[in-house]
Amino acid sequence: MSERAPRSAEPLLLKALALAFTIFIIGYILVPILVTVVMSFNGAAMIRFPITAWSTRWYADFLGSPQWMDALKNSILIAFGTAAISTTAGVLCAWAFQRFHIPFRDGWYILIMMPLFMPGVVLGLGVAIAFGGISFGGYALYGSRELVMISHSLWAMPLVFMLMEATFKTLDYRVVEASHDLGGGPLRTFFEVVLPMVSTGIVSSLLFAFVISLNEFVMALFLTDRDTQTLPVLMWLSLRSAGTPRLAVASVILALTVFACLTIIMLWYVRQLRKVAR
Numbered sequence: 001m002s003e004r005a006p007r008s009a010e011p012l013l014l015k016a017l018a019l020a021f022t023i024f025i026i027g028y029i030l031v032p033i034l035v036t037v038v039m040s041f042n043g044a045a046m047i048r049f050p051i052t053a054w055s056t057r058w059y060a061d062f063l064g065s066p067q068w069m070d071a072l073k074n075s076i077l078i079a080f081g082t083a084a085i086s087t088t089a090g091v092l093c094a095w096a097f098q099r100f101h102i103p104f105r106d107g108w109y110i111l112i113m114m115p116l117f118m119p120g121v122v123l124g125l126g127v128a129i130a131f132g133g134i135s136f137g138g139y140a141l142y143g144s145r146e147l148v149m150i151s152h153s154l155w156a157m158p159l160v161f162m163l164m165e166a167t168f169k170t171l172d173y174r175v176v177e178a179s180h181d182l183g184g185g186p187l188r189t190f191f192e193v194v195l196p197m198v199s200t201g202i203v204s205s206l207l208f209a210f211v212i213s214l215n216e217f218v219m220a221l222f223l224t225d226r227d228t229q230t231l232p233v234l235m236w237l238s239l240r241s242a243g244t245p246r247l248a249v250a251s252v253i254l255a256l257t258v259f260a261c262l263t264i265i266m267l268w269y270v271r272q273l274r275k276v277a278r
Contacts, residue, residue, distance in 0.1 A: 003033050007201075012232060020238070027205045032100065033255055035049075036251045036252060036255070037248075037252055038051065039051070039245055039248040040052050040058060040059070040245055040248035040251070040252045041055065041056060041058075041245075042054070042055070042245040042248045043055030043057060044245070045244065046242070046244060046245075047243045047244065047245055047248065049134050050133075051053060056247070058244065058245040058246050059249055061246055061249075061252065062246055062249045062253075067234070067245075068231075068234065068246070068250065070227075071230060071231045071233070071234040072231050072250075072253065074224070074228050074230050074231070075213075075214055075230040075231040075232070076214070077145055078145050078148050078149050078152065078213055078220075078230060079152075079210045079211075079213040079214040080210065081146070081149035081213075082148075082149045082152040082153050082156055082209055082210070082212070082213035083156070083207070083209040083210040083213065085149055085150065085153045085157070086152075086153040086156035086157040086159075086160050086205075086209040087160050087202065087205050087209055088162040089153070089157050089160075089161075090156075090157045090158075090159075090160025090163075090164055090205060090209075091160065091164050091202060091205070091224050092159075093112060093157075094161050094164035094165040094167075094168055095164070095168060095194070097109070097165060097188070098165065098168040098169065103214075106233065112157070113160055113161075114163055115154035115155060115157075115158060116155060116158040116159065118154075119218075120155075120216070120217075120218030120219050121218050121222075122153060122164055122218055123154055123155075124151065124218055124219035124220075124221065124223060125222055126224030127147065127150075127151045127219070127222070127223060128222045128223055131147060133264065138167065142223070143224060143225035143227070143228055144228065145228050146168075147223055148219070148220055148223050148224060148228070148230070149213070151219045151223055152212065152213040152216055152219065152220075153209075155212055155216070155219075156208070156209035156213060157209075157210070159208060159209070160205040160208070160209055163197070163201055163204060163205050164201055164202070164205055164207070166201075167198045167200075167201030168198065171194065171197060171198060172197075175193060175197070179192075179193045198271045199268075199272070200268060200269055203264070203265065203268045204265050204268075204269075207261040207262075207264060207265055208261075208275060210261060211257070211258050211261050214231075214257060214258075215232060215252065215254060215258070216230075216232070217230075217232040217233060217236065219252070220233050221231065221233050221236065230248055231253075231254065232254075235247055235250050235251070
């Protein structure tokens with residue numbers, strides 16, 4: 001009996017440790033977000049805790065500021081462009097790796113994944129130096145949204161590639177072969193058969209790339225100017241001069257965008273599960 005008691009206590013101890021660790025992780029994630037949301041309703045001129053006066057004045061200040069709204073617009077446009085570029089490139093690369101024999105396959109794989117492991121300061125500085133003096137018909141590439149989109153895709157595209165490579169491996173290729181046997185060409189099969197079957201992975205990739213670009217700061221700091229600076233860059237510059245609750249408002253807006261993307265992913269996933277269950 002003395003030997004069985006410790007063994008029976010082990011599962012309870014593991015469950016207690018797992019529960020404590022889960023609560024710690026959830027708290028570690030949620031507490032900063034909740035504090036930021038609370039601080040966005042601070043009526044004081046500076047970020048101070050505890051809050052002595054509650055107000056929504058900083059939300060009105062943010063929405064009424066052309067500088068902050070332009071930065072938010074730049075962030076959203078750049079994020080949409082990054083999502084489009086990285087998802088298109090990542091899906092096509094993953095499909096090519098899955099379906100075709102590619103010479104020097106391992107080398108190409110390393111080349112695709114390499115930017116993901118590079119520091120943002122290295123990528124940002126390198127792109128700024130390499131493309132800083134290039135212009136097309138008087139349109140300077142440096143400081144443009146397009147250059148930031150391409151730079152952000154250096155990080156987003158490898159993630160899309162990894163996600164879609166795993167997605168394509170779950171594909172039932174008997175359906176693809178059946179499409180070919182029925183006269184479907186490669187392009188028609190890819191667009192009408194393959195893409196609908198991996199739509200969950202594509203939507204997830206698109207939204208992940210969007211979120212990565214929306215929150216990216218380091219490369220944008222090197223590559224934007226006053227007219228194209230993103231919201232994270234403006235937040236950093238404003239923090240150096242004055243830490244007003246406007247920063248908390250901007251953080252809440254970014255956090256809500258991330259939550260919205262996650263909600264879309266979950267809803268799409270549930271929708272696809274219901275389709276399969278029918």
